[in-house]
Amino acid sequence: MTINGINFSNDPYDNPVKIGNVYCLVQTSSPTQITCRVEEAVEEPQTELLIVFLKTSEEAICEDEICNFTFKTPTHTVTDIQTSFDTESLTTKAVVTGTGLSETAELWIDGEEMTFDSLTETEAIFTITYIEAVSSEDVQVYFADGSSEESAIYSISVVPSLLTVSPSTGSAGGTLIHVTGSGFGPLTEGLNLVRTSSSTNLCETVTITGYGEFDCLTVTGVVEETDLLNLVSSAGLISPVDAANVVYSQSETMTVTAVEHSANSIVFTGTGFPTTGYTASGSYNSVTSSTFEVTSETSATIIFAEGGVPIGTDLVATIWFTSDSDSSILYPTMADTILLTVELVIESSTTDLTCSFNGGCAYTITGSGLYSSL
Numbered sequence: 001m002t003i004n005g006i007n008f009s010n011d012p013y014d015n016p017v018k019i020g021n022v023y024c025l026v027q028t029s030s031p032t033q034i035t036c037r038v039e040e041a042v043e044e045p046q047t048e049l050l051i052v053f054l055k056t057s058e059e060a061i062c063e064d065e066i067c068n069f070t071f072k073t074p075t076h077t078v079t080d081i082q083t084s085f086d087t088e089s090l091t092t093k094a095v096v097t098g099t100g101l102s103e104t105a106e107l108w109i110d111g112e113e114m115t116f117d118s119l120t121e122t123e124a125i126f127t128i129t130y131i132e133a134v135s136s137e138d139v140q141v142y143f144a145d146g147s148s149e150e151s152a153i154y155s156i157s158v159v160p161s162l163l164t165v166s167p168s169t170g171s172a173g174g175t176l177i178h179v180t181g182s183g184f185g186p187l188t189e190g191l192n193l194v195r196t197s198s199s200t201n202l203c204e205t206v207t208i209t210g211y212g213e214f215d216c217l218t219v220t221g222v223v224e225e226t227d228l229l230n231l232v233s234s235a236g237l238i239s240p241v242d243a244a245n246v247v248y249s250q251s252e253t254m255t256v257t258a259v260e261h262s263a264n265s266i267v268f269t270g271t272g273f274p275t276t277g278y279t280a281s282g283s284y285n286s287v288t289s290s291t292f293e294v295t296s297e298t299s300a301t302i303i304f305a306e307g308g309v310p311i312g313t314d315l316v317a318t319i320w321f322t323s324d325s326d327s328s329i330l331y332p333t334m335a336d337t338i339l340l341t342v343e344l345v346i347e348s349s350t351t352d353l354t355c356s357f358n359g360g361c362a363y364t365i366t367g368s369g370l371y372s373s374l
Contacts, residue, residue: 003034003052005060014055019069020048042071074145076100083158092158092183096124102144110138130211132187134158134235158183162231162240167328170250175218176329182212189234196228223250254332259317259340263368265303268319270332273300282319285312287371308368314339342369
């Protein structure tokens with residue numbers, strides 16, 4: 001419902017709206033207009049007094065001296081809601097069918113409003129822009145004359161779609177690639193990419209970053225060139241919309257053969273390190289480096305400028321390269337498992353400390369490589 005007037009607040013909480021004994025849920029508010037959602041309030045059609053409060057207490061004056069709101073029996077009915085993928089817009093559509101569908105329509109899924117496309121007396125079409133998984137039992141349809149009497153909450157299912165994989169090539173040490181699609185959300189289970197050549201999963205880990213997109217850290221090893229990918233989820237195995245956009249290969253492009261460290265840096269020696277177009281990062285003992293230096297295709301250095309290289313015993317130091325253009329990440333392969341030990345070198349410590357036999361005195365050690373996370 002839209003209420004026009006003057007001297008309203010920009011804060012929706014400042015202008016409660018009441019119809020009879022029930023509050024209307026204010027959604028937006030400006031100095032001249034309030035919109036609110038009328039909830040179920042009465043069992044039979046009837047007219048109630050509508051009151052707009054100014055700053056939660058004073059009642060706004062009606063130009064016609066009195067404001068009435070009439071509850072009517074809805075004239076429309078909703079008979080079905082179906083979803084399908086639209087190959088022209090590359091989006092998933094929801095089609096609401098029924099009779100007497102009125103001039104305005106809204107579709108809400110899992111608490112989010114969908115994008116309205118078109119409306120006739122028998123059909124309302126929406127673009128699904130959010131769903132938590134591949135199905136939902138929290139689906140609400142609203143028309144200008146309210147919710148139909150049969151049911152106010154529906155359920156739907158969608159079939160996920162696979163659109164793009166970027167980049168299409170990577171490193172045999174693993175690559176973080178970005179995947180786009182439609183019809184899946186942050187709670188979708190079992191998402192992965194499946195290689196058609198071997199029917200094995202391509203992703204070692206999957207991180208869903210939003211509706212219709214996730215990041216995939218690929219498994220290590222060589223992936224055959226132009227290996228076609230399918231999408232798998234709790235809804236089953238899905239073929240891509242356009243096979244040309246979902247091919248992938250990775251080869252032995254980078255290899256680490258040796259690792260050495262100084263007080264503030266770790267130097268990786270190997271082959272195939274990118275010298276332009278990428279930003280290098282690395283970590284040791286779960287501490288990430290602060291800066292980097294790639295001197296050649298065979299040498300790359302990660303630098304721990306703040307506290308020095310973290311101390312640790314027989315741990316693997318890692319390095320990766322993030323693309324400056326598409327944020328994909330390349331990981332080199334390791335010629336052998338190279339374990340690195342960084343010993344603590346005490347620079348100074350508390351001296352002349354006198355403490356009771358119960359202890360509890362502060363003893364301070366200063367040295368490179370000490371972090372609060374260790």
